[in-house]
Amino acid sequence: MSTVAYCSFIWGSGYITARARTRTHRSLQKTEEQKRRIMSVLRKINPTLQRICICEQENLGRRAMQITRELKQGVxxxxxxxxDVSIGDAHRGGMKPITFVRQVIAACIYPELLHDSALPADVKERAWRLMRECDGGSVGSYTEACxxxxxxxxVSDFITRRDGGVPxxxxxxxxxxxxxTALMFVLSLLVHGEGxxxxxxxxxxxxxxSFAMALDELGAEMVPYYLCEEEGWALRVEELRRAVRASGLHCTPRVLYVINPSNPTGNVQSRKIIEEVIRFAAEEKLVIMADxxxxxxxxxxxxxxVSYKRVLFELGPPYSESVQLASFHSVSKGFMGECGLRSGYVELVNLDPAVMEQACKWLSAGSCSAVTGQIALNIMVDPPRPGDPSYTMYSQEVKFKKDTLTCNVRRVQEVLEDIPGFTCQAVGGGFYAFPRLHLPQRAVQRAKELGLEADLLYCTRLLEEEGVCLEAGSSLGQKEGTHHIRxxxxxxxxxxxxxLKRLKRFHLRFLKEFA
Amino acid sequence: MSTVAYCSFIWGSGYITARARTRTHRSLQKTEEQKRRIMSVLRKINPTLQRICICEQENLGRRAMQITRELKQGVxxxxxxxxDVSIGDAHRGGMKPITFVRQVIAACIYPELLHDSALPADVKERAWRLMRECDGGSVGSYTEACxxxxxxxxVSDFITRRDGGVPxxxxxxxxxxxxxTALMFVLSLLVHGEGxxxxxxxxxxxxxxSFAMALDELGAEMVPYYLCEEEGWALRVEELRRAVRASGLHCTPRVLYVINPSNPTGNVQSRKIIEEVIRFAAEEKLVIMADxxxxxxxxxxxxxxVSYKRVLFELGPPYSESVQLASFHSVSKGFMGECGLRSGYVELVNLDPAVMEQACKWLSAGSCSAVTGQIALNIMVDPPRPGDPSYTMYSQEVKFKKDTLTCNVRRVQEVLEDIPGFTCQAVGGGFYAFPRLHLPQRAVQRAKELGLEADLLYCTRLLEEEGVCLEAGSSLGQKEGTHHIRxxxxxxxxxxxxxLKRLKRFHLRFLKEFA
Incomplete structure (x- = not known):
């Protein structure tokens, strides 16, 4: 597909328009008098917040919570x-936590457990080690803000090992x-200016x-580049160049956000692609935010x-000394799936020392992150080693999770290939499948009449009729005229x-209804 | 003291000027070339962050961490x-955590403990109850954003009980x-506009x-009102009126922040004062943020x-129906002192439903707070009751903490009264003492020569010579010509x-040196 063809994709058929539409749609339910009153009240608050409009996907999430309550009440x-498989939350999806993580946190929280013979020695050692690092020996003390x-x-040792010795x-x-939180922090540092x-x-x-919402909130200009579905959702540097160059006419492109492995597409970038992206960022003087x-x-x-950091350093000078990079990781989206513990990190590379100093000053004005999460992060980057009492169980649990995920990936592709109206690119990595829905024209027409994107109508009906909550492609952005689910x-x-059972049943019924 | 006299206090001798001065001071250490380079780099980042300048107090904090490292290395x-008693961190100060809190969190984190006969039945019940509320039964799942x-x-039941039935x-x-975090959220909602x-x-x-830093970051106009030290640091509504009315000439006062019991002064507001403040806020249409x-x-x-919420409702209409109030509480600063678990709440009262809706939409775009902190919050507001297996121990531990704090308050007043050069108002509540330092003129002069506030020079010397870290009054704001420590x-x-032992020894030496 040529660069020109890419240019003709219309951004905005996704959540941005959906959000504007929601606003109109909901307003219709209010009288003119009510609307006037609301507007006069809202004028008194921060204008950025006045703009915020919940997307239909969030309404779907709210409806899912309501249905859960109704089921509890016996409806x-x-x-x-x-x-609910609409978001990446492993424990919500029935995955179990890793025992070593939970044992160490429990021992730090309630040190009486250090005298409990049921806990392995390496759990106790790690708990001691971590508690020694806390003021007053308690995870209840503030830590340094960073x-x-x-x-x-x-974390630093982990990165060095992961990247084959790159310091x-x-x-x-x-x-x-x-x-x-780290993403918002780095964006806040970089986003400014008007016109x-x-x-x-x-x-x-x-x-x-939520990424686009964050940009909106911070007042950044959105510069969308399209991934190529036909090539397994590959990032193509010519499309990136098109998007960035075009945006240069009305804003100053400063930041390039990439996510690898990708949410939602499952694409995993090759070293070659990463090299191209880095060279491009160097040309255009963009800061790379690598999620x-x-x-x-x-x-x-x-x-x-392969990490952006590793490729950057293996490219050597001038890249390794000049391209600014922020790389993010988290205990939520790794094999641990500990979303509720809230912890992650960013590594900042090649940032000017003056900027780093300002960033640290700004951070130090705030509070630290929850210590229980910091403990989980420590274990993620420094797990039990061969020979440690917890090593076997830890390795088995991690392997079980990875195997289950790999089986799930195969299984979903197998099932969807067998159902008419789905195509699904290979899922190389990450937590999600993002299949394309080929919907009957009548379904698309019906959605239009209701003021909805067709995939959102699909997800809404699926939720009501089968109790399955997915995310609609329209809230993630997609080529106009295409529809997806995540x-x-x-x-x-x-x-x-x-x-899969409920989805298949619903899907066939939906196709039949609109055939 | 008359309103006129209040007007003549010069705001700015405190941390605002201190921050500007720090900037100059530090710049002096850099060559012109270095400065030019730094400024050119900083122009590329968010201008709000360019403004941020670390206050000397934070340098003191950094120095304290450095000294700790040096001691560990055997220097x-x-x-x-x-x-380090410069911040309110109970566990850092050697206070112990509450057993019931830690047991419940440990059981939720590592549910194997639910089979442990050593844990009391009510710990297990509470842990079961809380885990049932988590998706997948795991504290590792995301919760709703709020x-x-x-x-x-x-929390809502607790507030109703606390406030004698006010709903x-x-x-x-x-x-x-x-x-x-909640304070920043509410401020972000309310702060906007220019000129x-x-x-x-x-x-x-x-x-x-950090409160003034937050205002600066958000672009709010600071409207300082002075507490009256001579009257035990009382809030006087005539001074509040003076400050707000004067600010109306160059900005639009919309928010009134109060903190009760006070940090740093220890003043506890009477019901009468709270009533006056509420009537004033109603007159001026200010949103009250009650910390x-x-x-x-x-x-x-x-x-x-007595809470602002309670007084507001007991005042009856029109106040109870119109005055907008945000009231904050936290697990860090209560008797639990669980700073590292990161949890707190805000109750929003009389906010317009349209504003509440926007606030919730904005919040729902972010992630939840750490679940372990939410558990601590649940226990803070719903502790063991008489008859529960953990009740006796829980009550004893809370009583011990409260008694220790009360003794500490008496003890510090007793000791400081005995040393020349200190006066200390009665400390009615909160975590801190904020005594006034009466320093010899030569000490003030010496500090001036060094480009420091005199109380900061005092704290710096105390840190280096006796290894005690306090907060200087100049970083908290104070009447010009006065000096304090917290x-x-x-x-x-x-x-x-x-x-106290080290402070007394240092203080007498310091007075002698500059006598």
Missing amino acids: KKPYKELV GIPYVKSS ASPENILISSGSQ SAQTGVAFPVPTYS EVYQDTVHEEGIDF LCLMTSTKTLEMV | KKPYKELV GIPYVKSS ASPENILISSGSQ SAQTGVAFPVPTYS EVYQDTVHEEGIDF LCLMTSTKTLEMV
């Missing part, structure tokens, strides 16, 4: 249990309440919806995750089978 | 251990990663330094904490005695 539905120095060191340094690591000086942030389409939270979950055989595969086998 | 100092509905309900509702409760439309936020002087995180720690006999009293008796 009759065609199903007994709601299954995280416990010992945990930062362990890392604890001073460049900031620990936060999850990767999203042609306004910071442009290039990001892939599709991407998860690498799915780095632990590459399931395609023969493919390995489902999280980081679930137990049982959960996935339930989802 | 010889006149002391073996550094004691918190677990069950925890929000328990509260879970929909008005937002759970966050500590009260500071004469710029939001003015009235806040007491002295107040903790009530120290509500559990009132140590003066015969004085009770020390946290929520510590073990042993820690406090060590602080």
